[in-house]
Amino acid sequence: MRLHAYVLAGDPAWIRQGIGSFYGLVDRIVVSYDADGLSWSGDPLSTYESLDRIAAADPDGKVVLHPGRFSNPDLMAMLAETAQRQDALDAASEGADWVLQLDTDEVVTDSGELRASIDAAEAHAASALAYPARVLYARADSGRFLETCGRFWSTQSSYPGPVAVRAGTTLSHARQAAGVPTYRVDVSPWNTDPARPPTTRVHRVIARDQALLHLSWVRTEAQMAEKRAVSGHARDRDWDRELDRWRRRMRHPFLTAAGAPLTRKPFERYRVTALPELANLDP
Amino acid sequence: MTDLQAVVVVATYRRPDHMRTCLQHLAAQTLKPARTIVVDASADDLTRAVVADFEGVEYRRNDHGAGTLATSRAIGIEGVDADIVAFIDDDAYAFPEWLEELLRPYDDPTVGAVGGRALNGQPDEADEGIGQIGLLLPDGRLTGYFAADPGRVVETDHMLGANMSYRLDAARRVGGVHDFYPGTCLREDADMPLRLRRDGWRVVFAPRAVVRHVAGQYAKGVRFDSRYRYYGARNHVVLLATALGHRDPIFRRYLATAMRTAGRDLRSAVVALKQPGWRAKGRGAAGGCRRAAIGVGGTAAGVVASVRAVRAQARAS
Secondary structure, eight states: OOEEEEEEOSOOTTHHHHHHHHGGGOSEEEEEEETTOBOTTSOBOOHHHHHHHHHHTOTTOOEEEEEEOOOOTTSOHHHHHHHHHHHHHHHHHTTOSEEEEOOTTEEOSOHHHHHHHHHHHHHTTOSEEEOOEEEEEEEEETTEEEEEBOTTSOBOOBOSSOSEEETTOOOSBTTBOTTSOEEEEESSSSOOOTTSOTTOOOOEEOOGGGSEEEOTTOOOHHHHHHHHHHSTTTTSSOHHHHHHHHHHHHHOHHHHHHTGGGOOSGGGOEEEEEOGGGTTOOO | OOOOOEEEEEEESSOHHHHHHHHHHHHTOSSOOSEEEEEEOOSSSHHHHHHHTSTTEEEEEOTTOTTOHHHHHHHHHTTOOOSEEEEEETTEEEOTTHHHHHHGGGGSTTEEEEEEEEEOOOTTTTTTTTTOTTOBOTTSOBOOOTTOOOSSOEEESOOOTTEEEEEHHHHHHTTOOOOOOOTTOTTHHHHHHHHHHHTTOEEEEEEEEEEEEOOOOOSSSOTTSHHHHHHHHHHHHHHHHHHTOTTSHHHHHHHHHHHHHHHHHHHHHHHHTTSSSHHHHHHHHHHHHHHHHHHHHHHHHHHHHHHHHHHHHHHHO
């Protein structure tokens, strides 16, 4: 089976770790970026820093640059994102059976298990693989992170969209592919994604340590300032409030974790997780 | 075309009209079976008379009556010498290429069992469930979707009894047909595929081996009534215990899944009390409580029955 990947270049945080984690798994990586270096909403992006980092993470020449014009301030950011992802997916689909669609701040922790899950999806004639990601919210201190969790600190998975899709798939919303037969992997035999009903079927179970790590908010102050401007959610969040909370939670990780059972919003419950392998890495 | 010899077994109970149509469709196969055997559990001779109209079709009796479908299957393969045995329900009408397509995947020597599609005449059934046909889920539940058309042969964990086949010698090596599944006989068809899988065989779904499943009337009650649910819960526990063992994590997880399901049913009963109108409140609450009670009762009965079944299995082996 030929496996390709696409990534969107524009966010340099964790790019080396992200691409490095699945580099051995794929034959080609299509890097899609806005040729004018602008975000979907028209703000300047760190595109060329991202491309430099990608080039440094490409010892075998698997990367194919795929520029385009994706900035459109008149369009909802999510629609512009979907258009860019579809363009990248179409390019990555050439000569591929399946295409990985991972963000540059998502790290594959067990590429063997990811590949086995794609093989299982293929064997059952599914066309998309939903694979769990653990969301790391902030770095607490050396080797410890705040991770989103269940009410009583259980592992909670996040699924922004299928991690791998059959070549030629049509995306419906950002990474999501509505109506496509999906093979679903989770860290428990029972669904751990709070965005889905508890009866949601799990087809394969993996260990917690084999889930992806989504390092979306594990960043420096400067990187968070850039994320605020360019994120797909840039205009639908109160960023001053969000960033104040982020700083406070980072300063008081154990207090934040202690409040998990009392927190009503399922995506705002945190636990303290030790990940020493990420301790000395910079985003 | 394959040179494997196949025997077709049809288990029936008091459906002579369906039986006639089923045999007419079997007579029109592009690949003729080596033998066609009808096993009849009815007390009357109506089915025997129907079978007599079809030359070369053998008639066998199962004197144990209703609720012994697996025993009928066992009687069907008794003394049979063939490579493959294919089972089709009396209310399942095979397309002309059914047997030919069912045998095709056996060219791969690692394939121990092959199931096919059963069309129920529901809208969108060809697309629904692609990617999860016939799976044993990690929480112990089974998926169906045997009407789906994935467009190619795919891996599965179990099959639908209305349209399934397996290698006869492999089936005998794993202990032959078990009849631990009384009542509606639910789950008896998943027993052999799960044991074959455990023995290292591949179980696959061949979407071009098609039958039209017209869902004839039940011997007692109707589909999806309380009795159906009770035996579904009971027999599911027995299936997992006998096919996987009491120590298997999937067996234990299923008990937790059954309790979760009962909890959800009870919650739905409580939620129903918020509905407007006393009639809606009463029906919703009673329905939720009834479903929870049936689920828990069936599961508990299944645990007791599974201990007996596992002992019987151990004695037999």
